[in-house]
Amino acid sequence: MSLTPAPIAVAVAGIEKSFGPTRALARADLAVAAGEVVALMGANGAGKSTLVKILSGSHVPDAGTITLGDRIVAFASPSAAKAAGIATVHQATDQAGAAGMTVAENLLLDELCQPGGRFFVSARSIRRRARAIAALIDLDLPLDRDFVDLRPAERQLIAIARAVVAKASVLILDEPTSSLSATEADRLFAIIRRLRADGMAILYISHRLGDLAAIADRAVVMRGGRIVGAFARPIDFPAAVAAMIGRTLEAATHDRKMSAAPIIASIKGARLIPGARPFDLDLHSGEVVALTGTLGSGKSRLLRALFGLETLAQGSFVLDGKPWLSNGPARSIENGVFMVAEDRWASSLLPPEVPGASIAGTIALPHLRRWFPGGLLRVARERKVAAEAIARLGIKARGPDDTLDELSGGNQQKVVLARWQAAPCRLLLLDEPFRGVDVGARADLIAAIRNSQSDSATLIATSDTEEALEVADRILVMRDHSLHEAGDGHGSLTDQIGKVESKKAGDHR
Template sequence: MPLLHVENITRSFGSTRALEGAHFSIERGEIVALMGANGAGKSTLVKILSGVLAADGGTISLNDRLFSPRSPSEAARAGVVTVHQSTDLVGAAGLTVADALLLHRFAERGTPFFVSRASVRRQARIMLDAAGFSLPLDRDFGDLTAADRQLVAIARALANKADLLILDEPTASLSADESRRLFDILLGLRAQGLAILYISHRTADLEAIADRALVMRGGRVVGSFNRPIDFSSAIETMIGRRLEAARPDARPATGLAVLEMHDIRLLSTSAPFDLTLHEGEVVAITGVLGSGKSHLLSAIFGARGFASGEMRLDGRSYRPRSPGDAIAAGIAMAAEDRHRSSLMPAAWPGNSLAATISLPHLSKWYPHGLLLGGRERHEAERAISRLGIKAAGPLASVWTLSGGNQQKTVIARWEAEFSRLLLLDEPFQGVDVGARHDIIQAIRARTDRATLIATSDPEEAYEVADRILTIDRHSLLSDVIGAASSSAIQGLSA
């Protein structure tokens, strides 16, 4: 008998059918990749397996017993533990890393009313050592990077005695070394009999560890591919059409200089560099986690300082003191981790697609303080049409959208007003191949501005950019012009 058997699972949200009879099985000691375009039903399926949602119909069996958890804690007790892509619920500012690691245990029955700090640190250290991660136990969780928050979530999940571990985009914010370490841990867990359902849009991840790939489309499992996985066929099955992922024709940097950076030191200890971005040009910067990609974009946007150097925007001296200064000067930015930086919380007013687009433009669109919905709805409808955003309408909550459609909404925010420079930090995290194609088309369609993209995935850089630069130790190292091959670009991350 398989460990997990899913039979004809259905789920609807109003008139929308998210799952149309999903059917599959997972064996013990097997790593199964779950592939699917944004909106294919993957997230709904995972929420049902993890106890967040109930299925409308069908059955699930785990260890040959009926499995219908009513909460994540009930699912975990039965042996199914999930690590979600968003880490917002893993911890909070004010908690230490040790607190966040033990947070779920504090609510368990039988936990002593008084718990010593030494005991918490000791148990947290055991959890980190077992996972193979190294994190400062006393650091505030709110100060952690997205990658470190992900490591906390994974370490906490691994500490549970699970039969099935579900991982949703676990390497989206991890460096190459951290990803390899995680793969080693997962392969070791598989050898011990643990089953793993691994959700990712990164074929390199799946190629490294997956025994089998299941492909979802339209709320159903429409394909199964055994190792060695034919990813070209799997992707075509996933999106329902052929999609050429060829590199775009590189455009020469002949437009006007938009941003000129001279003798820039991001840190006092880093080597200086120059960078010029031209009108109509898309430039990607790639490098490992902590190499300085995000620091560079944040410094241009006025959210972070740099040690020395000069910037000029359209020939004029430019030194923003805040993101507000940057926006006023014509610079826009979509930061890493859209859930924390670009989307209003689900429980707050203003979480609709239209309000998300209008948020940074309120003072310009409504200078007298009277909020009229016409402009918001118009821009949202235009974005839905132009970017292919799948949503019930302009007033739909962004939290009901898939990851790719959320990211399209964030991009639409900065398409709604003219800008001279668009900064995108990891814009393809949690975005499927089809949605990534749509976003790339939208980015490259604009020739009246420059675009600077930071990505830890060289293949993404290869797909979108006219020029690709590498960064290490907070300094730009090399400039790879468009004629470079995909394999050469991939070698930059080795």
């Protein structure tokens, strides 16, 4: 193996950028070598997106230099950056191709739009050329499918395939797994490893520590528009999180004092599965508790057990001081225990052709018996509740009668949350509530969760550590179907996060 350092593919030095009085970048420095995956981490507002837009030609820096290979460059437009060899796949995958065109046509989009390109191209030649491009990354999509019908992961792969055929030297991936399933993410990671082996430099923008563990050769952390930390593999996860948020994980949760608040729900001696370590958990009035852990750690199982979809192997559950055992969702809902499941389409939303599939009908559905005990629906009440939710949560819709298929993923999730905020709640269970949700909608959802009824408790399962930090008063780590908390004899919370992320790395590599 050669010990010669790989050449630097792209570097920025002293980059500054302000928008009016707001300073987005303050002398940021970063370099990515050929054949290297660098993960760029940072909380919302750290400067990641601004740096990406400068590298991709969407913004011009106020100061500093960009070096590509051995030459200093300046980009006046995204097309100039692309022509120089920097390809960017943005988080919003609807911009990765052209609706109304097929997969084959989108794979050749750069070629077809090139100045001086052929005006007349046969369908046969497009398909032949598209098959060759698809083979570069083992893309097996039907070539005649319309781009608008593709999932986010499929749109990303088309954009990556175009970058490969254009012989880009640098690939920037901006939050690429935000809308992907675990299987789709694994496929993306396999392609990234292949591109890295071929010498491509990859800048991977993400705040997801699981992604970092799976794919990054090195992690660079931004905060306040500057690079504040760099971590080589094996990555010190607690230190990376501390650099990202500016304080240790134990000091990062919200400042509410919950010990004096009434206990809404209490779990004692719980075993999720036979043989698992038993645990206790108290949830206080007005408290938001986040569970984080790897896939299969037991987070979702605990929420389903509390909602009555599964049973505990052992243990007791007390709600408002009384023993509680749900025999199903209907009884849970009657007693103010509500749940938003991980797959909103499978659990919470109705197909558009079904009566009541509107925003108003979706919110009202589980409350019909309580709202309309005589069986006579009052549409005016449904619409009034929905209109209030649209205003309160910032749901982007024409009105209460819109169907859910007309909304983005983030707005769909707001409707699902609004459903459970429309009735008195004692315990709200949220399973991966921010999955497939853009950054803006996530901020709205977090604000809505934290500003909800102060006399209820909220328990959230999330695999994203930063999401937990943003929303929770208290963070617990679930591992091997048991809870672990700072001071429980299993190490600090940061140690537990490190074990979780190391497990993720082992699962992926």
